[in-house]
Amino acid sequence: xxxxxxxxxxxxxxxxxxxxAKTGLGRTIxxxxxxxxxxxxxxSANAVFxxxxxKIKLTVLSKRGKEATIALLGAGNFLGEECIAAIQPxxxxxxxxxxxxxILRIERKEMVRVLHEEKLFSEIFVTYLLARNTRIxxxxxxxxxxxSEKRLARALLLLAQFGKDxxxxxxxxxxxxxxxxxxxxxxxxxxxxxxxxxxxxGFIEYNGxxxxxSSLLNVILHD
Amino acid sequence: xxxxxxxxxxxxxxxxxxxxAKTGLGRTIxxxxxxxxxxxxxxSANAVFxxxxxKIKLTVLSKRGKEATIALLGAGNFLGEECIAAIQPxxxxxxxxxxxxxILRIERKEMVRVLHEEKLFSEIFVTYLLARNTRIxxxxxxxxxxxSEKRLARALLLLAQFGKDxxxxxxxxxxxxxxxxxxxxxxxxxxxxxxxxxxxxGFIEYNGxxxxxSSLLNVILHD
DNA sequence: GACCGGCTGTTCAATATTGAATAGTTCGGC
DNA sequence: GCCGAACTATTCAATATTGAACAGCCGGTC
Numbered sequence: 054x055x056x057x058x059x060x061x062x063x064x065x066x067x068x069x070x071x072x073x074a075k076t077g078l079g080r081t082i083x084x085x086x087x088x089x090x091x092x093x094x095x096x097s098a099n100a101v102f103x104x105x106x107x108k109i110k111l112t113v114l115s116k117r118g119k120e121a122t123i124a125l126l127g128a129g130n131f132l133g134e135e136c137i138a139a140i141q142p143x144x145x146x147x148x149x150x151x152x153x154x155x156i157l158r159i160e161r162k163e164m165v166r167v168l169h170e171e172k173l174f175s176e177i178f179v180t181y182l183l184a185r186n187t188r189i190x191x192x193x194x195x196x197x198x199x200x201s202e203k204r205l206a207r208a209l210l211l212l213a214q215f216g217k218d219x220x221x222x223x224x225x226x227x228x229x230x231x232x233x234x235x236x237x238x239x240x241x242x243x244x245x246x247x248x249x250x251x252x253x254x255g256f257i258e259y260n261g262x263x264x265x266x267s268s269l270l271n272v273i274l275h276d
Numbered sequence: 277x278x279x280x281x282x283x284x285x286x287x288x289x290x291x292x293x294x295x296x297a298k299t300g301l302g303r304t305i306x307x308x309x310x311x312x313x314x315x316x317x318x319x320s321a322n323a324v325f326x327x328x329x330x331k332i333k334l335t336v337l338s339k340r341g342k343e344a345t346i347a348l349l350g351a352g353n354f355l356g357e358e359c360i361a362a363i364q365p366x367x368x369x370x371x372x373x374x375x376x377x378x379i380l381r382i383e384r385k386e387m388v389r390v391l392h393e394e395k396l397f398s399e400i401f402v403t404y405l406l407a408r409n410t411r412i413x414x415x416x417x418x419x420x421x422x423x424s425e426k427r428l429a430r431a432l433l434l435l436a437q438f439g440k441d442x443x444x445x446x447x448x449x450x451x452x453x454x455x456x457x458x459x460x461x462x463x464x465x466x467x468x469x470x471x472x473x474x475x476x477x478g479f480i481e482y483n484g485x486x487x488x489x490s491s492l493l494n495v496i497l498h499d
Numbered sequence: 500g501a502c503c504g505g506c507t508g509t510t511c512a513a514t515a516t517t518g519a520a521t522a523g524t525t526c527g528g529c
Numbered sequence: 530g531c532c533g534a535a536c537t538a539t540t541c542a543a544t545a546t547t548g549a550a551c552a553g554c555c556g557g558t559c
Contacts, residue, residue, distance in 0.1 A: 115417075123417065137402070138403040138407065175398055182405040183405065190412055192416055193346060193416045196461060197419065198342055198344060198461075201546075229507090238419060238420035238421075240546075245507060245509080424515085454536085462517085463517060465517085465539080466516070
């Protein structure tokens with residue numbers, strides 16, 4: 054049961070090992086409605102979460118009321134893991150369910166205990182952290198290098214893969230321009246502008262639902 | 277010897293545990309001159325490094341020849357740790373010594389072994405990864421929210437702390453405008469412009485060497 | 500069907516940012 | 530002291546981005 058596959062070196066998925074699948078001392082399972090909050094920025098933090106089903110959005114609020122979306126996390130990801138090491142743990146972001154979701158709540162002490170006692174779990178967790186690290190770093194590099202047009206293209210392409218493995222042209226569940234803007238660090242009007250541009254160029258389809266073609270890659274690759 | 281202090285919840289420093297301080301099977305110590313490369317983006321990766329002394333710069337090269345600096349790492353940090361988990365490990369960034377440095381090279385296999393067999397080390401490493409994660413995430417949020425003026429101010433303030441603990445007004449060793457520009461994702465001319473602005477406002481001193489006053493905080497906090 | 504709320508398309512002036520060019524400065528070696 | 534290399538200051542037109550406003554569109558509900 055130590056299945057630990059890394060598709061394209063990025064997205065990490067594994068069958069939750071036995072110790073994570075079961076509820077018990079210090080672990081409970083919760084079902085979330087769409088839009089429901091798991092924790093909010095500033096809350097004191099004493100539990101880690103593991104996403105079993107659904108998609109979770111992580112957002113940060115700036116001093117001036119702006120919102121930024123730092124990550125969309127799907128099944129197989131952890132959530133709020135920073136509290137494991139911190140002395141006086143505070144949530145640095147707000148976690149909200151984007152779709153109906155099932156999460157496993159693991160109390161901090163329990164998490165520490167399992168990390169100590171279960172070698173396999175510890176190994177998996179380190180692997181997870183490394184993958185997460187790389188992903189955030191890629192996002193940072195993207196911000197440092199690319200214009201908002203390219204960042205939007207990249208975000209859409211990543212969303213299209215989100216949860217899938219094979220299909221190169223995927224329908225994206227439902228994501229507002231506002232959220233997209235928060236993800237790539239720009240304004241909604243800019244997102245609207247580029248979305249229409251992409252549509253006119255035939256890179257995406259975009260009536261009720263959103264469909265991303267692989268030709269959108271051109272935006273990123275060109276020049 | 278499990279000292280593991282977290283100053284201000286951000287910077288992580290610990291006395292390298294015994295297993296890291298010694299060279300031996302799969303571990304060697306190297307001394308680096310200023311400017312010397314440790315590895316380059318694209319190299320195949322089969323070792324992790326641990327910085328014992330000095331400062332290391334991590335940079336990424338974009339397709340269009342731009343360079344971005346993702347991190348400055350000091351003593352107590354790891355380097356190139358992504359290769360531990362990856363299937364076909366490639367260095368994603370270039371690591372260069374910014375000052376004369378001493379690093380410990382740990383072969384990947386050895387790193388995996390130690391992580392398996394030494395609970396304490398594994399614990400320390402997880403803590404390290406979590407701290408690193410938070411820091412990168414903060415950098416990302418900074419990019420998403422702030423103008424280049426604020427990003428520069430933040431970068432300078434962080435540099436001023438870099439390695440220190442108490443002193444609120446510190447002299448910064450030596451850092452070119454080019455590097456600063458690469459760190460915050462803007463152009464050198466912009467950095468020059470803001471540096472002079474900060475100087476005129478009395479937030480920094482800036483003749484031969486660079487001195488950051490705590491009043492620079494105003495730039496970040498205001499509005 | 501009328502109303503509403505939430506999303507989207509579009510416009511526009513005010514700013515911010517780029518990128519390249521030019522000139523000045525500092526520093527170390529010779 | 531002279532030279533060159535590397536860094537810094539400054540300018541400027543061309544672009545990109547913001548922020549706010551306004552109108553249209555859709556889906557649901559009463």
